[in-house]
Amino acid sequence: MKLSHESIEVNAGLMIVLTLIAISIGGLVEIVPLYYIQDTIEKVDGVRPYTPLEQRGRDIYIREGCYTCHSQMIRPFRDEHMRYGHYSLAAESKYDHPFQWGSKRTGPDLARVGRKYSNAWHTQHLANPRSVVPESIMPNYPWLLEHELDYSDIADRMRALKVVGVPYSDTEEEYLANVDEFGPAMAELLDIHRAEESLLAQAQSEDWDGDRTRLTEMDALVAYLQVLGTMVDFSKYDEGYFAEFR
Ligand code: HEC
Structure with missing residues (x-):
């Protein structure tokens, strides 16, 4: 395990690709659900524009x-x-x-x-x-x-x-x-x-x-x-x- 991780760390190209994959997964997990929530801002009674x-x-x-x-x-x-x-x-x-x-x-x-x-x-x-x-x-x-x-x-x-x-x-x-x-x-x-x-x-x-x-x-x-x-x-x-x- 230690060896294989080292091989990633010394290989900049591979490191970048794997980093991008890790970040994309994190991003998708946060962003995708917003498209499925009916309304991202819940509706709350009483809120109105300012006079x-x-x-x-x-x-x-x-x-x-x-x-x-x-x-x-x-x-x-x-x-x-x-x-x-x-x-x-x-x-x-x-x-x-x-x-x-x-x-x-x-x-x-x-x-x-x-x-x-x-x-x-x-x-x-x-x-x-x-x-x-x-x-x-x-x-x-x-x-x-x-x-x-x-x-x-x-x-x-x-x-x-x-x-x-x-x-x-x-x-x-x-x-x-x-x-x-x-x-x-x-x-x-x-x-x-x-x-x-x-x-x-x-x-x-x-x-x-x-x-x-x-x-x-x-x-x-x-x-x-x-x-x-x-x-x-x-x-x-x-x-x-x-x-x-x-
Ligand atoms: C330099 C920082 C500063 C600025 C700029 C400032 N305040 Fe304050 N304000 C304070 C501090 C510190 C307090 C707490 C002490 C007091 O009540 O005066 C406070 C308290 C208040 C309170 C009372 C809040 C409470 O719950 O007791 C109100 C209302 C308030 N400020 C409104 C304003 C408004 C409106 C402005 C702009 C016109 C303003 N402040 C600009 C620092 C600032």
């Missing part, structure tokens, strides 16, 4: 580089589950372009931060993190409260996302499909032709940044943070291994 206001908030999240310190993916480990909640499902980021899973956590994971704090807490924390968490090393983002929210291109942004598969509706037919899938109220918010009205209506629906008379970037970012991880009702699913920690 225009949330989507603008998400753009600001990306612009400000929040992802350099925050991940949005809870791994299926006991400690993560206890700290952040149910592990992230693939379906939860299926409308995220680009996804925000991240690779580094200088701050905590944000995948389920929605409704963990009040709007007022988020506004104050983003403007000056140390005013609510004295030991925080997160930067201040005071300009979010000063900048008016620019939503003039929101319809174009939704059209661009539609190209990559997010079901914002452009035609009556698509709108009706969304009514079936997400309900009438949500279908309105996902309609490209009503994008600006929807954005303004949602901005007025809650006191996001503490001042209803102005529409700021803070309004959009807080609306986005408050929806993270809230779309799926895990009390319906969470019966397995982790149920004891609920």
Whole structure:
């Protein structure tokens, strides 16, 4: 046995051929099953595209580089589950372009931060993190409260996302499909032709940044943070291994 292995190791050509065969088998075992699973991303109730206001908030999240310190993916480990909640499902980021899973956590994971704090807490924390968490090393983002929210291109942004598969509706037919899938109220918010009205209506629906008379970037970012991880009702699913920690 030892001898024959040595004969492979000293013969580069044979080594390459055998390596390729070994890698191909490994690749096939991983890739082939994906073609036989009906839907590689399982369908999960509740997951929907972001509303225009949330989507603008998400753009600001990306612009400000929040992802350099925050991940949005809870791994299926006991400690993560206890700290952040149910592990992230693939379906939860299926409308995220680009996804925000991240690779580094200088701050905590944000995948389920929605409704963990009040709007007022988020506004104050983003403007000056140390005013609510004295030991925080997160930067201040005071300009979010000063900048008016620019939503003039929101319809174009939704059209661009539609190209990559997010079901914002452009035609009556698509709108009706969304009514079936997400309900009438949500279908309105996902309609490209009503994008600006929807954005303004949602901005007025809650006191996001503490001042209803102005529409700021803070309004959009807080609306986005408050929806993270809230779309799926895990009390319906969470019966397995982790149920004891609920
Ligand atoms: C330099 C790294 C860094 C950047 C950049 C950063 N954060 Fe943080 N963030 C932290 C740290 C550290 C904490 C934990 C301390 C605290 O709560 O302030 C935190 C906490 C938070 C929390 C509270 C999470 C929880 O569960 O308690 C939220 C929400 C948050 N950040 C949002 C943001 C947003 C939105 C941005 C971009 C505008 C951002 N962060 C940018 C480091 C960062």
